[in-house]
Amino acid sequence: MMQLSADLLITGAAQLLTFSGLDGPRTGSEMSNLSLVEDGALAARDGKIVAVGKTSEVVKNVALLPGAQVVSAHGKVVMPCFVDPHTHLVCGGSREGEFLLRLDGAEYLDILAAGGGILSTVKATRQASEAELLQKGLKLLDHFLCAGVGTVEAKSGYGLDMETELKQLRVAHSLDNTHPVDVVHTFLGAHAFPPEFAGRREEYVDLIVGELIPKVAAEGLAEFCDVFCENTVFTIEQSRKILEAGKQHGLKPKIHADEIVSCGGAELAAEVGAVSADHLLQISNQGIKKMAEAKIVAVLLPGTAFFLMKDKFAPARRLIEAGVPVALSTDSNPGSSPTQAMALILSLACLGMKMKPAEALTAATINAAYAIDRGHLVGSLEVGKKADILIMDAPNYNYIPYHYGINLVETVFKNGKKVVG
C-alpha cells in the first residue's frame, strides 16, 4: 500500500473511539456502537485525518513528515473533540443574584415575567461594548476548549433589538475568527419579548419576521434560526411564523421545545423540518413519534434541569427507544446553565436520564455534530474529517462519566495542532 504522509501521529490508545461507519445521526442501538479500536492509532496531515486503525497498521502505512508530532496515548482513551450544539455564548453580565433567589424558591419563568432572568442579561448585553463581549466570549471559549469542546453553536437572543442582535452575532463571528474553537451561528431574536414591546407582542413577532430575519440573513450572520417556544413566551403559532420566515431567508430551523410545559413544540419541529428540537422535558408521545419519523435530533440539556432544580429530566430512554437521535449539550448561558463542563453533562445524562456512557459519548460527539449540520466535518474520527482530537486520562470510556466533575481532558488537538496539554 502507498504510504501516507502525516504531520501528527497518535499511537497506542487503549481505546480509540472512532464513531465511524455510518452516515447520519445515530439512533437506537447504533448509539451504543462506538466503533472502538483497541491499541488504536490515528494520523493526520494539514489538519485532516488521513489514517485511523490499529497502531500496527497505521504506523506501517504512514510516513512522517519532518517535524511531525508523535504522541503516545498508551493506557488512555482517544476520541473526537466534543461538539456543543446549544449555547448562549455571547452575553453581558452574570446572574448569581438570581441563583440566590431561586435557592429561596423563586421560579425561573416568574423571574423572567418580573423583568429579570433573560431580560437582565438583555440589559447587560445591550450596555456592553463589542470589545467587552468579545473578551467575555474568549474566556468562555477557553473553558470550552479545556473541557474538550472543539465546536460550539452560539445563539443571539440577548439583544431583542436590531442593533444588539447584530452586535451579538458579529461578536460570535469574531470569536470564531480569533479562537481555536469553531463557532456556529444561530439567530434567536425570539428568545423573550423585549420590555419596550410590553403589551404589543405581535408587533415584536412582526419585527423579527419583517426586519431582523431579513437583515441577519442578508449580512450572512447566521446559519440557523431558533425560537424559545413556550406557552408564556413564543406560542406555537408565533414560533411557526418565525421559523417559516427564517426558512424563506435560508436559515435552518431549530427550536427550544416543550421545556416547561408540553405545548406541541416537538410536533412543530417535525412540521417545519427542524435540524434539532432542544430541551424536551415535557415532550408528548406524539411529539416523540413525529421526531423519530422525521429523524430530528433531540438536543437534551440535563445541566439545565439540574441547575433549575427540576424534579424531572428529558425522557432520554423513551426517545432512544423510539428511534429519535439524541444529542447532549451544556446549554451554556448565564441563567439556567452557567457551565462549559461537557463531561459533567455526560455524567448528568447517565445519572439523571439513565443514558449509558456509550450513548452519552455518541450524543456529545457525532449526534451533536448532526444537531448543527456539521456531521460531515466533525464528531467522529474518520479519514477526511477535521483532526479535532482528545486524549482523555481515562483507561476506558465508561470511566469518563464515572469520574464525575473532574476534567479528564489531557490533550486537545484542534485542526491537528496541540492547543491544550
Ligand code: NIG
Ligand atoms: O436554553 N430557555 C431559554 N433560553 C435559555 C436560558 C437563557 C437564560 O436564562 O439566559 C435556555 O435554557
Ligand code: FE
Ligand atoms: Fe437555550
